Amino acid sequence: MAINYSEKIPNNVDLSSDKRLQRALERWQPAYIQWWKETGPSDFNDADVYLRTAVSVDREGWAQFGHVKMPDYRWGIFLAERDKDRTIPFGDHAGEPVWQEVPGEYRNALRRLIVTQADTEPASVEQQRLLGHTAPSLYDMRNLFQVNVEEGRHLWAMVYLLHSYFGKDGREEAEELLERRSGNPDHPRILTTFNEPVEDWLSFFCFTTFTDRDGKYQLLALAESGFDPLARTCRFMLTEEAHHMFVGQTGINRVIKRTIEVMNEHPGHDVREYGAIPLEMIQKWVNRWSSSSLDLFGAEISSNASTFFAEGLKGRAYEEKKYEDHKALDEAYEIDVWTGERITKEEVPLRNAMNEVLRTDYIEDNRRQVEVWNKTLERAGVDFRMEYPHRRFNRKIGMYANGHFDPQGNPVSAEEWNANKALWLPTPEDEAYVKSLMVKVHEPGKIAGWIAPPSKGINGQPFDFEYVKL
Amino acid sequence: MENPPVAESSTLPEPVNFETHPDQYRHWSLEVEGDRARLTLAVQEEAGLRPGYVLKLNSYDLGVDVELNDAIRRLRFEHPQVRVVTITGGLDRCFCAGANIMMLRSSPHGFKVNFCKFTNETRCQLEDASAHSGFRFLSAVNGACAGGGYELALACDRIVLVDDRSSTVSFPETPLLGVLPGTGGLTRLVDKRKVRRDLADVFSTTAEGIKGKRALRWGLVDALAPLSKFEEEVRRHEEELKAETPDKSDRSGIVLSALEPTESGDTVRYRHVTLTLDPEARTARVLVEAPADAACPADGEAARALGDTWWIFRAFREIEDALLRLRINRPDIGLVLLETKGDIATVLAADQLMESQQSHWFVHEVRNFIKIVLKRLDLTAKSLFAIVGEGSCFGGTLLELALAADRIYAINDPDVEVRMAVSSLNGGAYPMANGLTRLQTRFLGTPDQTKRVLGESSPFDIDTAEDLGLTTSAPDSIDWEDELRVAIEERVSFSPDALTGMEANLRFAGPETLETKIFGRLTAWQNWIFQRPNAVGKRGALSCYGTPNRPELDYQRT
Known part of the structure; x- marks a missing residue:
């Protein structure tokens, strides 16, 4: 079968001369397309979408814009440029040359890490598959699809690693990535957050703000890996992840802006009368998605995290830039331990606290984002401030899952929790209201009433550009 | 943060009480409904027998197994009409993660040996009740099933594994901890289930374990059940197993009261x-x-x-x-x-x-x-x-x-x-x-x-x-x-x-059986390994597990 791989699958991994990879992709690529057509935004398979495609990793190549039907999108395989002198940045092997092949003793652990990361990529496409029907504008619809195709590409990137470095097992894992389905009762996605449906656009913006930022931090940690192909793959993925967070952050900001507009136009009225989303309600969505995204970092004290760090497989974010001691062997880390009755401070070996280290960086990043939204509120003279909930709030994984905590992190009784839950998290009524606002606006230049238009368009195009030709 | 090596202490341990009752169980629950019973494991993390470890992910210590032993005993004497017993995990997508590693690590050698012996005897008793008392045991593996968890399943007559494309059965002992699945695991794999030795070798060195389809193909489990139909499938297997046993409805049990010496x-x-x-x-x-x-x-x-x-x-x-x-x-x-x-x-x-x-x-x-x-x-x-x-x-x-x-x-x-x-x-x-x-x-x-x-x-x-x-x-x-x-x-x-x-x-002249192999070969090797620096030395695999240190093994074979 003669396929022009570099035409069909843009890449910088020399696919056209890699027989093993070609053979693996011959099987997997049609299954992937089938998966996309079935569980991607399938009702828009025929639409021409103004998408950015990466055709190479250089400045000109990584962002080529043009209208394309999504099933024809050229999902490519790109690794950041190789640094020939790179050494393993952390752990017990720190300073040794990085691995270009998988070390046998770490093969299983690496495969597990890659599969877990990879599983989130198609999951989010599945979670968001119906949102196109209620897009508030063509601009937003296009952003949704851009996010979707890039998550698809991230899957490709991970599958490339499985195919190239993990033999038959890797190929089987790659197939199973297309078999699990978000929310499927029989074979769900691996992580809980990726089985929660994303049914409204406020959730989508929260997801891209908080859950995709988890993705960013996981990628940052894997980008430090001593397994060089993984590190290089993740570094390139990070450039795309940044766009997803941009979509989320600006999305929430535009919802807030619109609410402020309505508040100013109709002072003293409930903004719901005019089809905007109350700020308190936005806060509840933020609470839900930020807490569920915090779960993705795993347990506070973790043997696995310690092992991954020691073995040089998964580091800290910005390991090389930010830290001096890359062994992290003799340091302790203070953790708030929930005893079931109160919080006590406990010192644990730093390596066992690596999940918490990464989560803490992630929280800081989120806080900065929330401040951007608060600037918008401040400039408009509104007193309300958004809050990033405490890491203990509403957790399902880790030691705080065994207690109840308010959004400020204070322990509360089960009674208090139940009495206040409706103030902190979306109620069915809230969900019904937000859902009622979700109506499609498919005309260029038009936008739904619950969200403000963006300050500028994509790739220098105006807002009324026909981003999606339906 | 090194673990102090655990020395045999000359002072006596805090005594363990081997008497319990379903009303006092903290980790297992025993429900009997006519000729069916269900044993559900939901380990209370903080309720370990001794301080210093947390029983995460349905991992067990001696206290957990004392309850299981008691439950099997009571099934035989108090509920003799029961024909099929389903053993399952009571935590979300978690069957049992096996013996608690931190507990093993903090225990002196003699205690480890006797803990292993007791848990081995408990599993043999499951098989004994099946062979001699008209019980059948079904292991309903509803999620993560590692080490001693899979060994418990192996002691049952039938293993049903949830097929959610991610749950596995596994023996991580050798690759992760530098020890053996010593609760009958290796023996039952090849002797009872007759898994081919090379496949058993791959299985026992793959820490993350083997998932549904392959586990079935290799004979590690007997059947798969999708998540949404898990309960339904478990019921079906219960009925099948029941059909292998005699009607015992005319038996009425006795009450086992506490010995209270x-x-x-x-x-x-x-x-x-x-x-x-x-x-x-x-x-x-x-x-x-x-x-x-x-x-x-x-x-x-x-x-x-x-x-x-x-x-x-x-x-x-x-x-x-x-x-x-x-x-x-x-x-x-x-x-x-x-x-x-x-x-x-x-x-x-x-x-x-x-x-x-x-x-x-x-x-x-x-x-x-x-x-x-x-x-x-x-x-x-x-x-x-x-x-x-x-x-x-x-x-x-x-x-x-x-x-x-x-x-x-x-x-x-x-x-x-x-x-x-x-x-x-x-x-x-x-x-x-x-x-x-x-x-x-x-x-x-x-x-x-x-x-x-x-x-x-x-x-x-x-x-x-x-x-x-x-x-x-x-x-x-x-x-x-x-x-x-x-x-x-x-x-x-x-x-x-x-x-x-x-x-x-x-003491054990004469032929080998599954039991003599477990107690004479498997656990003897395990007890040897439990004394070796590669497991319990300062940088042994068991000592290092869960700590910031990676093991440093001595690669000389003996």
Whole structure:
């Protein structure tokens, strides 16, 4: 079968001369397309979408814009440029040359890490598959699809690693990535957050703000890996992840802006009368998605995290830039331990606290984002401030899952929790209201009433550009 | 943050209580519904037997297994009508993660060994109930199933694994911890499930385990069930397994009440058994008394009506409790003197009933239970001397205590009347782990001698006993005390490690079975590994697991 791989699958991994990879992709690529057509935004398979495609990793190549039907999108395989002198940045092997092949003793652990990361990529496409029907504008619809195709590409990137470095097992894992389905009762996605449906656009913006930022931090940690192909793959993925967070952050900001507009136009009225989303309600969505995204970092004290760090497989974010001691062997880390009755401070070996280290960086990043939204509120003279909930709030994984905590992190009784839950998290009524606002606006230049238009368009195009030709 | 190496301590551990009741379970729940029962494991993380570890992900310690042991026991005696028992995990997508690593790491060697032994015995009892009491055990693996969790599943008759494209069964011990799946795992893999050895090799070195389809193909599990139909499928398998068992609806169970011995100083006094410790001499005495006033029940139903007050049954429950206390709580005791007291006719009357009424479920269960306790005795890592002294009653079932001992000392004096006796039960009711009776094992090279012994239809004196090969030494009353003293003092002076090894080798002559392989091969290797620097040294794999340090192995093979 003669396929022009570099035409069909843009890449910088020399696919056209890699027989093993070609053979693996011959099987997997049609299954992937089938998966996309079935569980991607399938009702828009025929639409021409103004998408950015990466055709190479250089400045000109990584962002080529043009209208394309999504099933024809050229999902490519790109690794950041190789640094020939790179050494393993952390752990017990720190300073040794990085691995270009998988070390046998770490093969299983690496495969597990890659599969877990990879599983989130198609999951989010599945979670968001119906949102196109209620897009508030063509601009937003296009952003949704851009996010979707890039998550698809991230899957490709991970599958490339499985195919190239993990033999038959890797190929089987790659197939199973297309078999699990978000929310499927029989074979769900691996992580809980990726089985929660994303049914409204406020959730989508929260997801891209908080859950995709988890993705960013996981990628940052894997980008430090001593397994060089993984590190290089993740570094390139990070450039795309940044766009997803941009979509989320600006999305929430535009919802807030619109609410402020309505508040100013109709002072003293409930903004719901005019089809905007109350700020308190936005806060509840933020609470839900930020807490569920915090779960993705795993347990506070973790043997696995310690092992991954020691073995040089998964580091800290910005390991090389930010830290001096890359062994992290003799340091302790203070953790708030929930005893079931109160919080006590406990010192644990730093390596066992690596999940918490990464989560803490992630929280800081989120806080900065929330401040951007608060600037918008401040400039408009509104007193309300958004809050990033405490890491203990509403957790399902880790030691705080065994207690109840308010959004400020204070322990509360089960009674208090139940009495206040409706103030902190979306109620069915809230969900019904937000859902009622979700109506499609498919005309260029038009936008739904619950969200403000963006300050500028994509790739220098105006807002009324026909981003999606339906 | 190094782990201090765990030294054998000269102070005694906090004693473990082996008695419990479903009302007091903290980790298991036992629900019985007609002829079906369900055992659900939802381990309370903070409720470990000792401080210093958290029982995450349904991992277990001895306290968890004491409950399982109790539940199996109660199923057999209190719920004999049950035909199928489903064992499942009560946590979300988590079956059981096996023995708790932090617990193992913080335990001294002797405790690890005895913990493994007890959990192994518990799993063997699942198989025993299946083989002899019309129970079938279904392992409903609803999620993560690692190490000891999969070993528990292996002890069941059938394993159903949830097929959610991510749950696995696994043996991470070797790749992750540098030890073995020592709770029967490796043995049952190839001997019971007959998994091909190369596949078993791959499985046992793949820490993350094997998922649904491949697990089924390799014979690691018997069936897969999708998440949404899991309960439905479990029900279907329950019905299938039930069909393999007889209807037992006419059986009504008895109540097992607590033994509640009285303890004072170095004496633990039960109703029919007294355990006396002499820590200075490193010996203990287990005295079993056949009650003088015991009227023998007329038939099986009358025995059932006596229930847990039937002396022979109760005596063996008490022996079991005493043995477990000796093993776990008294590492300082090296030699156990087994003694009996009472009228040998009382014992033989009980034996006669147990023989003639063996088709009655309760009598059958009691015989079976005695077999299990005797097996525990065989496996107890202490020297055992039977003392056949004045007033003793080593006959029939109680003769098995002597036959289980490493040596039998009998007083042989014309002025002292001592009798021993056999009953038909010595001919097959109480097989050892090797599948043979204790008499067969004793006379492995002279099978005729077994026949001769069994041919003794009435109690016999010690001359005859000597002639039959039942005594190790039979001094007269002048030499008796001194001979015993010297033998005891000599015994406790030897290296306890060498004695444990020697006894374990001498006790189990004859053929290999799954059980002898588990207790003689698998756990012996495990106990060796548990002492090696590659597992428990400062940088051994078991020591390093969960700490910031990676193991540093010595790659020399021995």
